[in-house]
Amino acid sequence: MVLVAVGQLTSTASMVHNLAQCRVLVKKAVHAGAKALFLPEASDYVAGSAEETVRLVKPAHDSEFVLGLQQEARREKLPIHVGVHEPGVDAGKVKNTVLWIDECGEVAQRYQKIHLFDVDIKDGPVLKESNCVERGTGILPPFDTPVGTVASAICFDLRFPEIGLALKRLGADIITFPSAFTVPTGKAHWEILLRARAIETQSYVIAAAQAGRHNDKRVSYGHSMIVDPWGTVLAELGDSSNEPEIATAEIDHDLLRKIRLEMPLNRRTYVDIYPEI
Numbered sequence: 001m002v003l004v005a006v007g008q009l010t011s012t013a014s015m016v017h018n019l020a021q022c023r024v025l026v027k028k029a030v031h032a033g034a035k036a037l038f039l040p041e042a043s044d045y046v047a048g049s050a051e052e053t054v055r056l057v058k059p060a061h062d063s064e065f066v067l068g069l070q071q072e073a074r075r076e077k078l079p080i081h082v083g084v085h086e087p088g089v090d091a092g093k094v095k096n097t098v099l100w101i102d103e104c105g106e107v108a109q110r111y112q113k114i115h116l117f118d119v120d121i122k123d124g125p126v127l128k129e130s131n132c133v134e135r136g137t138g139i140l141p142p143f144d145t146p147v148g149t150v151a152s153a154i155c156f157d158l159r160f161p162e163i164g165l166a167l168k169r170l171g172a173d174i175i176t177f178p179s180a181f182t183v184p185t186g187k188a189h190w191e192i193l194l195r196a197r198a199i200e201t202q203s204y205v206i207a208a209a210q211a212g213r214h215n216d217k218r219v220s221y222g223h224s225m226i227v228d229p230w231g232t233v234l235a236e237l238g239d240s241s242n243e244p245e246i247a248t249a250e251i252d253h254d255l256l257r258k259i260r261l262e263m264p265l266n267r268r269t270y271v272d273i274y275p276e277i
């Protein structure tokens with residue numbers, strides 16, 4: 001058994017403020033005895049417009065936010081999985097990425113969000129992420145960590161079961177969805193999607209979420225969650241709070257093996273029958 005933590009905060013356009021919030025989360029995770037900390041999508045900043053999102057971006061090696069978290073990881077020997085922005089290939093755009101900062105403080109893995117949140121919902125959110133974000137073109141193979149084999153996907157990727165299934169087939173024990181869900185879609189879909197991904201992949205799902213009001217335009221749903229491979233919610237945070245918060249849960253690799261052995265879900269067998277998938 002190994003303990004992991006999800007951290008929840010309300011990122012603003014100030015990287016200094018957001019780093020301070022994340023340092024509080026690191027302290028709480030270390031105090032709880034967690035062996036890895038999972039932080040939300042866009043932990044470095046949530047801007048008020050596409051222009052501001054592009055204006056604030058810095059490469060990881062030059063970002064006080066990323067450098068600060070690397071220092072925390074090194075000092076506490078705590079790996080940190082964190083969503084940030086990085087400069088795009090096209091100067092007018094950014095990449096929405098997640099970094100695995102290992103226990104030595106090195107950026108050891110990087111995944112770039114594939115599915116972008118372009119929606120226009122009547123009486124609901126209207127957001128066009130592709131206005132300022134470049135789409136990733138490849139999944140990151142799951143990687144070994146002190147808490148198990150971790151796979152990264154980001155926020156809206158959660159709505160595409162195929163990416164989770166692909167990551168499971170590539171060996172994931174834990175699938176992560178760092179997020180900044182909107183409130184209406186979060187209320188309707190967040191928990192059910194996370195539990196579905198956990199059940200169908202027979203994997204742990206760790207979903208750190210932005211929570212509360214970022215600026216006059218954006219509010220995030222919160223409800224960071226850790227789900228076990230049977231679909232049980234092991235830990236959950238609330239809508240938002242004044243303080244950045246963590247929740248923890250044990251990753252039980254024996255349970256993972258047991259569930260996969262007792263109910264084999266080898267979908268590959270059926271791909272021949274319905275190749276349309």
Ligand SMILES: O=C(O)CNC(=O)[C@H](CS)NC(=O)CCC(=O)C(=O)O
Pocket residue numbers: 041042045046047053096116117127129155156159180181182185186
């Ligand atoms: O803009 C940033 O800086 C950070 N990125 C986000 O907040 C992203 C893109 S707008 N949010 C989502 O993907 C929400 C998905 C969602 O809410 C759903 O699938 O229902």
